[in-house]
Amino acid sequence: MNRVLPLVFGLCVALTVQGREIISLTEGWTVRPAYDVSEKPAKQAVSIPHTWNAEDVFLGMKYERAAYVYECCLPVNRDDAKRVFLRFGAAASVADVMVNGQYVGAHYGGYTAFCFEITDFLQADGNLLTVVCSNAFRTDVAPLTGDFNVSGGITRPVWLIVTGRDCISPLDNASSGVYVHQDSVSADSASVSVETVLSATCAAEVRTGIFDAEGQLVGAVQTPAHGERIVQPVTIEHPHLWNGRKQPYLYRVKVELLKDGAVVDCVEERLGLRSFRVDPEQGFFLNDEQLDLHGVCCYDEAPGKGCVYDEAAMRQDARLIAQMGATAVRFVSYPHSEYDAWQYDSLGIVVWSELNFAGSRDSYWTGYVRNPQFEAHLMQNLEEMICQNYNSPSICFWSLCCELPFRHDALAAFLKQLNDRAKQLDPQRLTTMAVCQDQNRFQHITDVIGFSDWAGARKQGFSQFVDEAHALAGEQPVGLCGYGAAGSIHQHGLPKKQSGAVPTEEFQARAHEEEWEQLATRPYIWCKFVCQFADNLSAPQHEDNKRGMAEMGLVTCDRSVCKDAYYFYQANWTTAPMLHIAARRYSERTDSVADIKVYTNQPKATLYVNGVRIGVLKNDGKGRIIYPRIPLRRGENTIEVNAGKELTDCCTWMVK
Numbered sequence: 001m002n003r004v005l006p007l008v009f010g011l012c013v014a015l016t017v018q019g020r021e022i023i024s025l026t027e028g029w030t031v032r033p034a035y036d037v038s039e040k041p042a043k044q045a046v047s048i049p050h051t052w053n054a055e056d057v058f059l060g061m062k063y064e065r066a067a068y069v070y071e072c073c074l075p076v077n078r079d080d081a082k083r084v085f086l087r088f089g090a091a092a093s094v095a096d097v098m099v100n101g102q103y104v105g106a107h108y109g110g111y112t113a114f115c116f117e118i119t120d121f122l123q124a125d126g127n128l129l130t131v132v133c134s135n136a137f138r139t140d141v142a143p144l145t146g147d148f149n150v151s152g153g154i155t156r157p158v159w160l161i162v163t164g165r166d167c168i169s170p171l172d173n174a175s176s177g178v179y180v181h182q183d184s185v186s187a188d189s190a191s192v193s194v195e196t197v198l199s200a201t202c203a204a205e206v207r208t209g210i211f212d213a214e215g216q217l218v219g220a221v222q223t224p225a226h227g228e229r230i231v232q233p234v235t236i237e238h239p240h241l242w243n244g245r246k247q248p249y250l251y252r253v254k255v256e257l258l259k260d261g262a263v264v265d266c267v268e269e270r271l272g273l274r275s276f277r278v279d280p281e282q283g284f285f286l287n288d289e290q291l292d293l294h295g296v297c298c299y300d301e302a303p304g305k306g307c308v309y310d311e312a313a314m315r316q317d318a319r320l321i322a323q324m325g326a327t328a329v330r331f332v333s334y335p336h337s338e339y340d341a342w343q344y345d346s347l348g349i350v351v352w353s354e355l356n357f358a359g360s361r362d363s364y365w366t367g368y369v370r371n372p373q374f375e376a377h378l379m380q381n382l383e384e385m386i387c388q389n390y391n392s393p394s395i396c397f398w399s400l401c402c403e404l405p406f407r408h409d410a411l412a413a414f415l416k417q418l419n420d421r422a423k424q425l426d427p428q429r430l431t432t433m434a435v436c437q438d439q440n441r442f443q444h445i446t447d448v449i450g451f452s453d454w455a456g457a458r459k460q461g462f463s464q465f466v467d468e469a470h471a472l473a474g475e476q477p478v479g480l481c482g483y484g485a486a487g488s489i490h491q492h493g494l495p496k497k498q499s500g501a502v503p504t505e506e507f508q509a510r511a512h513e514e515e516w517e518q519l520a521t522r523p524y525i526w527c528k529f530v531c532q533f534a535d536n537l538s539a540p541q542h543e544d545n546k547r548g549m550a551e552m553g554l555v556t557c558d559r560s561v562c563k564d565a566y567y568f569y570q571a572n573w574t575t576a577p578m579l580h581i582a583a584r585r586y587s588e589r590t591d592s593v594a595d596i597k598v599y600t601n602q603p604k605a606t607l608y609v610n611g612v613r614i615g616v617l618k619n620d621g622k623g624r625i626i627y628p629r630i631p632l633r634r635g636e637n638t639i640e641v642n643a644g645k646e647l648t649d650c651c652t653w654m655v656k
Contacts, residue, residue: 332402
């Protein structure tokens, strides 16, 4: 499907693009519980995307995992000159699709797109689409476990794709049907091969053009179409490279199917030309320049909606992640929507994309059951994740799993099968996995590997853990795919260690300070991902008196508050002037003396307390300025810090 279309779906219902019509099936749906078998079951009118878990997200383990029936009337009828395809962005976790009471097909796994051709199921007048979705636990569908909720429903957009009898196929793992292979990329020249999957019945031609950001044609080829797949080489001289945050330059690839000289179908894709590699001692290189990959783990969640596609929420997350200075993001625990990846294509942020093969350190279910159907469905999800996001320049890593306990010897064999298939589909990107324990049994299955660690989780110290992991890996590059600590904006103080209750915001910030100080001096750690960007919905968790909430985030679940730790990283990762007084929400105190800590990327700052100038201190080189043992008066105290003519922050503390 045309790669630019989801960017405008919020503004239109249908769009025609040279030979094909794209129709968004957003409105006109009803939903009802599948268990309601009465003669006239009550149906609720809904818009898609939708989940039935939106209202029960804070019920902990009691959130509903069941089956619901969705229905809508299709705005197309049978036309012998046309073909009609039905594409779902995702439906969780199992979807059975029927048209006019006839069974079309099923899809397993709630985080990748799927597409069916429904041409032969349509009637001349009036067509009913029925989709039965279930998020019930079953041993043949991933994920079996994980520290996140499995929302049920049609959780991402649905489209009808109407083409002529001959078209670029949308059926190849629900991809666009166009794959741009970057065979050789340098500052002097880029050689690419554009592979197009066809569904054509007679002689045709394929015309491919590559356009720069200004719309100028920089490469073109036109060849006869023979067979189902055609590969066309194109060379671009002196290309603009996709160079991360410095310059995320994007080309546009336009592929047209022609018959008798007329365009009968067209697909467009983004293209970001880049090369990358990972060195076991020096870390990640983009276009042969060393780039420190630091950022956050991020769930594809909308505040208050669960795992439901929400373009505004994804744009907000990407903006906040970019503003904190991240150079990378990890799509954690399952494949995210294509729209989510496109945000980071445009921002120049490197992406780790992860398969929905998740485990849990504390769960009875390990995340893996030796079941042929489970393995077949998961292999299919891997193929879909790769094919649907193949042309995204930001994605550099395919992750095979997330934190699986190693309790089955067969697990390593299956992971090797997944790795082999990933390398077969995409030999240009690197494979990885997220590991939290038994690391020696997971190593050397993938190209690179990432370990996770949280404050207080390891017996040895943090620096000792990462050094031991690096030494154990040998020539395999080692990264840190998740680290950090929980912290609540409603709990304050400075405990020396994490307790059973949710730690304070100040404890979380201090834990990140200590860990980043050690990570910043270790270039061999090829990735450094904070776990995690935002507090997330997690049925097993019960933190800060909120059942079903995990508070490991640098940002609150509703994205309304960036915690102190967020500003600590912004002070270390950005150059645009910033200033933030830490512990500002620790507004009610009993001590009349306090250390006042400021996060800033400026060289020095001046402190004022109750309007009195206290003095100027320099940045300690770690994004901090700490004014020690500052006297406070009983009652209200105004704290103000200035780091430049227009860079000021202030807050009020009350001493009882």
